[in-house]
Amino acid sequence: MMMSAKTEVTPVPPDGAELIRVLADPLRFEVVTLLARETLCTTHLVEETGARQTNLSNHLRVLREAGVVDTEPCGRFTYYRLRPEVLTSLAGAFAELAETARETAATDRKRPCP
Amino acid sequence: MMMSAKTEVTPVPPDGAELIRVLADPLRFEVVTLLARETLCTTHLVEETGARQTNLSNHLRVLREAGVVDTEPCGRFTYYRLRPEVLTSLAGAFAELAETARETAATDRKRPCP
DNA sequence: GGCTGGTGTCAGCCTCGGGTGATGTGACAG
DNA sequence: CTGTCACATCACCCGAGGCTGACACCAGCC
Numbered sequence: 001m002m003m004s005a006k007t008e009v010t011p012v013p014p015d016g017a018e019l020i021r022v023l024a025d026p027l028r029f030e031v032v033t034l035l036a037r038e039t040l041c042t043t044h045l046v047e048e049t050g051a052r053q054t055n056l057s058n059h060l061r062v063l064r065e066a067g068v069v070d071t072e073p074c075g076r077f078t079y080y081r082l083r084p085e086v087l088t089s090l091a092g093a094f095a096e097l098a099e100t101a102r103e104t105a106a107t108d109r110k111r112p113c114p
Numbered sequence: 115m116m117m118s119a120k121t122e123v124t125p126v127p128p129d130g131a132e133l134i135r136v137l138a139d140p141l142r143f144e145v146v147t148l149l150a151r152e153t154l155c156t157t158h159l160v161e162e163t164g165a166r167q168t169n170l171s172n173h174l175r176v177l178r179e180a181g182v183v184d185t186e187p188c189g190r191f192t193y194y195r196l197r198p199e200v201l202t203s204l205a206g207a208f209a210e211l212a213e214t215a216r217e218t219a220a221t222d223r224k225r226p227c228p
Numbered sequence: 229g230g231c232t233g234g235t236g237t238c239a240g241c242c243t244c245g246g247g248t249g250a251t252g253t254g255a256c257a258g
Numbered sequence: 259c260t261g262t263c264a265c266a267t268c269a270c271c272c273g274a275g276g277c278t279g280a281c282a283c284c285a286g287c288c
Binding site for chain 3: 141165166168169172173
């Protein structure tokens with residue numbers, strides 16, 4: 001069958017808990033921070049983070065499978081681009097949780113001791 | 115010598131990366147979700163999550179040391195209350211990161227291949 | 229063609245951290 | 259005072275996952 005140039009648009013299963021787990025790793029979070037400011041390829045990330053290429057490639061796969069980043073091949077290089085929507089939804093989830101917590105604190109809602 | 119029974123207002127070292135790591139654990143995140151809706155004590159959390167008391171106590175210590183929750187002793191019980199500010203700041207951080215990423219994507223800002 | 233440089237994949241090592249059981253302590257009930 | 263309950267702390271086990279080295283792959287350059 002033909003493959004065409006599908007970039008495999010990534011189905012992006014937006015699992016909240018899984019997403020947090022992915023972002024919890026220090027190196028992955030550093031990569032995300034760097035990619036937020038600039039679209040980079042693996043070589044740049046190696047320079048910036050000081051991590052081994054193999055190590056970074058593994059982490060980038062995790063980020064890719066989690067739908068956090070998109071890849072854009074450019075000759076021998078591979079550009080990594082961050083997906084803002086993912087971070088936005090995460091921020092929204094935390095904001096909503098914080099709002100609920102603030103209401104709970106304001107009305108002093110607590111379950112009685114049994 | 116020591117001054118009164120201060121509840122030890124928790125210095126709260128607001129380390130972003132550390133905070134994410136703390137919230138990345140499924141059980142801890144479930145606890146945070148539950149505490150957002152209602153102030154509970156350990157017994158309630160044991161009932162709700164189905165986890166062992168020891169296990170929960172350990173996780174609650176992590177949440178306490180990270181400044182995510184506050185404790186309020188009530189007789190033999192200990193109430194756990196969520197700190198909305200922590201979640202708010204985290205949400206803000208992610209929103210800011212998302213904003214930066216959106217700008218980067220909009221202006222197609224990328225570092226050239228060396 | 230062969231060679232080099234940029235990346236992904238695989239298999240293994242090894243540490244970190246979550247789960248558990250035993251045990252201690254303080255607070256009520258009797 | 260003694261028992262029980264709520265909760266914390268400790269010591270230990272063990273598996274998930276991060277890191278690495280060896281290798282495969284592909285795209286340009288000679």
